[in-house]
Amino acid sequence: xxxxxxxxxxxxxxxxxxxxxxxxxxxxxxxxxxxxxxxxxxxxxxxxxxxxxxxxxxxxxxxxxxxxxxxxxxxxxxxxxxxxxxxxxxxxxxxxxxxxxxxxxxxxxxxxxxxxxxxxxxxxxxxxxxxxxxxxxxxxxxxxxxxxxxxxxxxxxxxxxxxxxxxxxxxxxxxxxxxxxxxxxxxxxxxxxxxxxxxxxxxxxxxxxxxxxxxxxxxxxxxxxxxxxxxxxxxxxxxxxxxxxxxxxxxxxxxxxxxxxxxxxxxxxxxxxxxxxxxxxxxxxxxxxxxxxxxxxxxxxxxxxxxxxxxxxxxxxxxxxxxxxxxxxxxxxxxxxxxxxxxxxxxxxxxxxxxxxxxxxxxxxxxxxxxxxxxxxxxxxxxxxxxxxxxxxxxxxxxxxxxxxxxxxxxxxxxxxxxxxxxxxxxxxxxxxxxxxxxxxxxxxxxxxxxxxxxxxxxxxxxxxxxxxxxxxxxxxxxxxxxxxxxxxxxxxxxxxxxxxxxxxxxxxxxxxxxxxxxxxxxxxxxxxxxxxxxxxxxxxxxxxxxxxxxxxxxxxxxxxxxxxxxxxxxxxxxxxxxxxxxxxxxxxxxxxxxx
Amino acid sequence: xxxxxxxxxxxxxxxxxxxxxxxxxxxxxxxxxxxxxxxxxxxxxxxxxxxxxxxxx
Numbered sequence: 023x024x025x026x027x028x029x030x031x032x033x034x035x036x037x038x039x040x041x042x043x044x045x046x047x048x049x050x051x052x053x054x055x056x057x058x059x060x061x062x063x064x065x066x067x068x069x070x071x072x073x074x075x076x077x078x079x080x081x082x083x084x085x086x087x088x089x090x091x092x093x094x095x096x097x098x099x100x101x102x103x104x105x106x107x108x109x110x111x112x113x114x115x116x117x118x119x120x121x122x123x124x125x126x127x128x129x130x131x132x133x134x135x136x137x138x139x140x141x142x143x144x145x146x147x148x149x150x151x152x153x154x155x156x157x158x159x160x161x162x163x164x165x166x167x168x169x170x171x172x173x174x175x176x177x178x179x180x181x182x183x184x185x186x187x188x189x190x191x192x193x194x195x196x197x198x199x200x201x202x203x204x205x206x207x208x209x210x211x212x213x214x215x216x217x218x219x220x221x222x223x224x225x226x227x228x229x230x231x232x233x234x235x236x237x238x239x240x241x242x243x244x245x246x247x248x249x250x251x252x253x254x255x256x257x258x259x260x261x262x263x264x265x266x267x268x269x270x271x272x273x274x275x276x277x278x279x280x281x282x283x284x285x286x287x288x289x290x291x292x293x294x295x296x297x298x299x300x301x302x303x304x305x306x307x308x309x310x311x312x313x314x315x316x317x318x319x320x321x322x323x324x325x326x327x328x329x330x331x332x333x334x335x336x337x338x339x340x341x342x343x344x345x346x347x348x349x350x351x352x353x354x355x356x357x358x359x360x361x362x363x364x365x366x367x368x369x370x371x372x373x374x375x376x377x378x379x380x381x382x383x384x385x386x387x388x389x390x391x392x393x394x395x396x397x398x399x400x401x402x403x404x405x406x407x408x409x410x411x412x413x414x415x416x417x418x419x420x421x422x423x424x425x426x427x428x429x430x431x432x433x434x435x436x437x438x439x440x441x442x443x444x445x446x447x448x449x450x451x452x453x454x455x456x457x458x459x460x461x462x463x464x465x466x467x468x469x470x471x472x473x474x475x476x477x478x479x480x481x482x483x484x485x486x487x488x489x490x491x492x493x494x495x496x497x498x499x500x501x502x503x504x505x506x507x508x509x510x511x512x513x514x515x516x517x518x519x520x521x522x523x524x525x526x527x528x529x530x531x532x533x534x535x536x537x538x539x540x541x542x543x544x545x546x547x548x549x550x551x552x553x554x555x556x557x558x559x560x561x562x563x564x565x566x567x568x569x570x571x572x573x574x575x576x577x578x579x580x581x582x583x584x585x586x587x588x589x590x591x592x593x594x595x596x597x598x599x600x601x602x603x604x605x606x607x608x609x610x611x612x613x614x615x616x617x618x
Numbered sequence: 619x620x621x622x623x624x625x626x627x628x629x630x631x632x633x634x635x636x637x638x639x640x641x642x643x644x645x646x647x648x649x650x651x652x653x654x655x656x657x658x659x660x661x662x663x664x665x666x667x668x669x670x671x672x673x674x675x
Contacts, residue, residue, distance in 0.1 A: 055663075062663060094627065095622065095627045095630065095631070096624075096626060096627050096630065098627065098630035098631055098634050099626075099630045099633075101630075101634045102630055102633045102634045102637055105634065105637040105638055105641065106633075106637040106640070109641055110637065110640060110641055110644065114644065118652070125659055125662070128662075232620070232621070233620060233621040234621065235621070236620055236621030236622050237621035239621075240621060240622065240623040243623065256624070257623055257624070259621075259622040259623040259624060259627050260623045260624030260626065260627060261624050261626035261627060298653075298659065298660075299652055299653040299654075299659070300651070300652030300653065301648075301649075301650065301651060301652040301653040302652075303652065304644070304645055304648035304649065304651060304652050305645055305649060306645075307641045307644050307645040308641055308642050308644075308645030308646065309645075310641065311637065311638045311640070311641025311642060311645075312638060312641070312642070314638075315634065315635075315638045319634055
């Protein structure tokens with residue numbers, strides 16, 4: 023990446039503004055309630071932007087945008103779920119009850135809400151521990167992305183960039199607590215919104231308008247590489263072939279795994295407890311819906327359409343562009359590129375393969391340069407650098423930094439409170455005289471742990487570019503299977519018992535971890551435990567099982583367990599249920615009648 | 619439809635926009651609704667904050 027003075031100035035201004043918002047949060051944090059749930063009085067705009075900016079990390083834009091460039095616009099089903107499930111269902115059907123129940127039970131964190139609802143010290147402590155152990159993988163993934171960015175912008179080494187990135191975020195999380203996190207999130211969310219809106223408009227205008235751009239992308243179907251066509255790819259404006267490996271990966275892992283997993287993300291659920299009434303949640307639905315459309319909707323559309331741009335410019339699809347030497351691309355931009363002799367003689371117009379492929383097919387093996395691997399994560403950055411004006415490249419880079427920091431700050435906050443309030447104070451029953459100080463201390467320990475993980479991860483696992491996707495999907499999948507049945511039971515059912523919630527939590531998370539370790543190749547190959555014991559990457563006999571996401575297996579198991587065990591165990595006391603559902607049933611009845 | 623070849627993708631495009639419209643309409647219609655518990659909750663909060671401030675000191 024070529025770094026301009028403009029980019030450095032933009033990043034410095036952005037960091038200063040972030041520091042100011044973090045400082046405002048610090049000045050307004052006086053007690054635990056401020057630190058944990060931002061005093062429960064946040065403006066709907068701040069809440070919605072904070073929720074959205076936390077939800078959307080750099081990997082959602084760059085990683086998943088790159089996935090859309092290779093798999094096509096079928097990825098928009100994930101945007102649909104992000105908006106319909108991640109915003110509408112989450113705010114209206116989960117958010118309102120979470121807020122009210124959280125208030126009635128004086129809960130300040132997601133594990134605390136579950137623990138108090140089911141009257142279980144174990145649930146709060148174990149949920150806190152699960153978050154504290156596994157969230158660093160997700161936080162590590164986000165931190166790696168941010169650190170690599172700073173490394174490139176300032177030309178510093180990776181370790182220094184990692185420490186710098188973590189330190190800036192840490193300062194406003196530890197001192198500013200949830201208020202610092204939410205104010206900076208809202209600011210970062212606003213930058214992300216502007217960046218993505220400009221990207222969408224520029225792309226459609228550049229490619230001739232909405233319908234024309236789509237038609238051009240449709241016309242590229244014959245250029246799908248043979249290997250991808252075999253895996254089920256049918257063109258960028260068609261869904262992959264039903265039940266093919268690509269369909270399984272797109273539908274079960276990306277669309278369902280991430281689309282449904284969002285419902286039980288502790289760092290998101292806690293935001294419902296930061297507003298003073300359901301009115302704020304009603305208003306936040308508008309901002310949240312539009313924000314997510316502009317994030318993943320734009321990233322997936324532009325990601326897929328990047329193929330049209332690259333084919334028009336270089337006669338190759340996006341994936342092949344990432345395989346091409348940047349010096350070759352630069353020479354092609356300047357019109358000084360001289361293709362190898364074999365490529366010149368290849369009948370380019372009649373062969374529906376890329377220029378690089380044509381060269382590969384005709385060049386003698388001995389003369390072939392070493393094969394570069396396609397890196398989907400590089401598609402969006404290359405597209406921005408090539409297709410957009412320079413000033414936008416600077417803005418977009420800050421957009422990505424904002425996306426990483428807003429997600430990371432909430433992860434730090436959630437990990438810290440999981441350790442201090444949920445595991446230490448409740449799980450181990452150790453009373454503290456100064457809970458605010460303890461929360462700050464827990465957050466600091468959580469941050470150090472996450473930094474160590476981010477530092478060790480690339481060393482421990484091979485193939486650095488996969489870490490971001492694996493860390494994210496592992497945490498999303500685990501949260502979904504461990505928490506969703508228990509969370510729905512807590513908010514909507516009086517018959518789900520404490521024992522059932524514990525059983526569902528344990529069996530759900532263990533099934534998910536087991537499937538990731540031994541069957542789902544994406545994680546099992548990286549974790550290497552299956553390889554160590556059985557000398558193969560997966561125990562799955564056929565590719566469909568190997569690509570079946572853990573959530574598809576473990577979530578139904580977790581649901582069955584919670585229902586069956588509830589039927590077999592002692593009911594919760596009526597008095598406690600009354601306290602939990604205070605104000606909720608009246609609200610539900612009014613909603614059903616079309617009132618408030 | 620919309621220049622998109624497959625029905626699956628065209629539906630995803632349309633549903634995505636419809637889901638956003640649903641959020642907008644819902645928020646618009648319920649803009650001033652949902653604050654009926656506010657007074658009671660504020661009283662509870664004042665009580666908690668006093669307790670919390672004592673612990674923090």
